[in-house]
Amino acid sequence: MTTMHTLTTPHETGTEMPAQLLTPAGERVSDDRLDAWADGLDAAALRPVYRDMALTRRADAEGVALQRQGHLGLWAPAQGQEAIQVASARACSLGDFLFPSYRELGILIVRGANAADLVLGWRGEVHATFDPHALRVASPQIIIGAQTLHAVGYAMGIQRDGGDEVSVAYFGDGATSQGDVNEAMVFASSFSAPVVFVCSNNQWAISEPVTVQSRFPIAGRAPGFGIPSLRVDGNDALACTAAMRWALARARSGEGPAFIEAVTYRMGPHTTSDDPSRYRDAAEVEAWRARDPLTRLEAYLRRAGQFDDAFAAEVAADGDRLAAAMRAAAITAQSRPPIEVFDDVYAGQHSGIDRQRERFAAYLHGFADDNAAAGEGVAR
Template sequence: MTMMHTLTPTADPATNVDDVARLLSPDGERIADSDLDPWVADIDADALRGLYRDMSLVRRIDIEGVALQRQGQLGLWAPCQGQEAAQVGTARAFRRDDFVFPSYREIGVNFVRGAVPSDFVLAWRGEAHSTFNPYDINTATPQIIIGAQALHAVGYAMGIQRDGTDQVAAAYFGDGATSQGDVNEAMVFASSFRAPVVFMCSNNQWAISEPVTVQAKFPIAGRAPGFGIPSMRVDGNDVLACLAAMRWAVDHARTGNGPAFIEAVTYRMGPHTTSDDPTRYRDKDEVERWRRRDPLARVEALLRAQDEFSDDFAGEIAAEADRWGADVRSACLSARSKDPLEIFDHVYDEPHVGLDTQRAQFAAYLDGFAEEAATSGGAR
């Protein structure tokens, strides 16, 4: 397989969102695809329900995160509503010992990799540097710098080669990151050294307020072959297609064939972050069109058509989602605000003279406030 489901050079990638590989129609009808079908031949009704469960819980975590930020409990939140299939489907294709490098929006990836409730909120609350130990779930700290994680993933993959093992690394980024030098430079290195890495682009149509049509007049997946990297363009709201695509990409990388690239065409239903107002640059009709492509609804429709989605199952998922929401909220509200000087803890593995100097300077700065308060109190 080299490259598939891409458009002609004159096509507009934003208005051709249906020119993608898919296994589930927006209405939940199962579609045959000779390239993708072999990669999900084992997915039965139980597995489909598992994928639906994961997406449902991720959506509930996301809803809670937005609410906590609006209530002043988090400094920021990057919503993922609408992108659950692209995140859950692809993340389910990895082995536990593979290493994933996400951006700041991959709530579903972190969930699948094993993140616990506190892992979703402590960093956004400012109580932890990176929330979880990356080696506990083989997932790097979510990257804020746009596209930087692509370089990190390639470096890790080159380390895998030197260790002589068969793990795979993967980098997640958005359509906006493909305009960054880091992503393109990472693909140069990955291709040159045949690194076992997968580049996963979630094309959610908007890089903050800039539409993808400004950045790409040709499908983003069409760029990778220019670096000698095979690519696939799939429906990012189809969890089955996303699972199949990543299984293909992971197998390609794991078996010594070098890097692979996936463009998952999806949509960010909410704001870029909670500091953004998408109504200033997006048409509400566009949002409603994508709402009808909801990734959870199409899996539910397929399962109902197979008589595999019961009221009892729906109730179980709702109850579990509520538990996750409550646990995320509890982890946020019960977090202990650290002593200001603790910001210097765990920055380096070993003592560092420069850091000691900074700690002393910051301590003196904080003492200045205490002296000012004491002076002010005496004056009264």
Template sequence: MMSPSITPIADTEADLALVEQVLAPDGTRRANTILDPFLRDVDSAQMLALYRDMAVVRRIDAEGVALQRQGQLGLWAPCQGQEAAQIGTARALRPNDMIFPSYRETGVMYTRNAAPGDFVRMWRGEEGAAYDPSVTHMAPLQIIIGAQTLHAVGYALGILHEHADETAVTYFGDGATSQGDVNEAMIFASSYRAPVVFVCQNNHWAISEPVTVQSQYPIAGRAPGFGIPSLRVDGNDVLACFAAMRWALEHTRSGNGPVFIEAVTYRMGPHTTADDPTRYRDADELEAWRARDPLTRMEALLRRDGVLDDAVAEEIHGAADVAARDLRAACLGMTTREPLAVFDGVYAAPHSGLDEQKAAYAQYLASFEGA
């Protein structure tokens, strides 16, 4: 069992001193007794693949923001700055491990081979609104804060009863840890030794509230109180995140029950496109975190090792542009059904109450004609 220091978080630098790290912001490899054993087989090709994933996801994310600004999406939840936490942990999973995300896991979706339209269907409000969980092994994006942790534990209990060889994994933010659902999920998981990994992406801001309002101490320190071992890693270090998930999976697959990872990262953009972070966040703080960018540190390592050159970088840039183009095409090519179709298929048999609601809604829509 491992648990973080219980030293209060005085400031950002003090906070970062309490995380496990493999790759420093300047791209320098650092020895780590906890994480290094889980990285021994990771070669240059795999590290380049992780970098490529992060670069493509960042481009997809930027295109999602642009589509929302252009009126094509109702909302978008940016993940810029959190690519390492998502790609690193998700790439360590098996295809049959079941993921229960929040609403910001664009990178995790990407690792599950999501189709271009899958990224935007919900944010556009289209019919279906998601992907097929039986194919992606990933539940639909969850808007209700923390609710997915309960779903993950329930699924993990099913794994126990069926003696299946898989693990449930759930992602949530630092703000969600103040919700009862997350704490109740950890109680159940610990009590029944459920094979579930809790991944808290501590991006420092729960909408407009800083993480220090959520907790004066490292969030990972809460898990041991439930009997759940935890590990606190640099969430902008993709290798550390990859190793941390391998550490967690070794624990759950050995029948030892749940485990908790806190990935300390930073939300570079707004909470959603409906948010203006300049109203509550200091510009100097944002710039300080730019120096800890997950992509630039990996790029520095790969260029130093001769794995990444300008030609390879240009190829990755092109692949990212193709992903963004396909995303845009899928979004603009969607056919939105007629508003009254929302009442179709609600009940198997006719229902007078539904008919009245449909008529009232039709009258409401008609009031806009000629306006």
């Protein structure tokens, strides 16, 4: 099944409905594009999806609190985007390799990252906090859109090795204007690479609305590269799972890349250094709050008898334990000597890094002299 996205209307919020299987009230609806790919996804199968979404939200709230309290340098909130992150990651096989941006907290939760992995990178002292090969997740990319090139390159490697894994690239709506993303799609299409592009359209690229970023739905760009696409409700965990199944099946069978635009919303700031009240209306935020992905899935599970107070308490307790472990990891973390920023940049020795290390060591030594002089002054 390959679904091509057809451009018929300008991109205005609400004028073109994304594919949906659960309404905001949690009612099951039908969609010709997704129904076949939702086969076997009953309510019981979605309980683990809900759990990981709830853990992601709890971890996200703890990350924001830790940053506000001075334990982390920065945090990129994920509230509101849990469905596409968790559902798409859970749809993947364990061997599939995921290439996230800095906001895909839910992917790390799904893949079993530990509490320290979630927070220590945001202290700005290490290049990565986990082994990418162990989790099958690349270190989150800060450079906007760069991970799409990495994902396509990895997918072409899978192709040449004769493997059946799939590479998945995650990025936001703003990244689609970057050259890297467009170049990645050129290579993916030209070589029929087994890669899935997942664009989380959260409506805002920092302070720029998506209506400025793209006059038409973002999913419409992919067919121009020869890549079929689906525009899906990114707050609908069932629809996100079905869409990802479609995309993965296409890539895994040798048909080439697929593109998913998940229409969702960033409920919080772009990062903890941002104030979204300066550029967006509170009424818009409240309208999207009514489409919350967790309350939607909870309503569906309750209707099906798969969500009760005991399950809610179990999930809440798991979330509290994760948050406590994150806090402990952040509070007890020891700052590394600044010179160690040059460690582990390359697998082996590199003359360029060696020269930079020497220059930085000399710079740090100057501060040591100042500190010593200050100490002598106090002694006198």
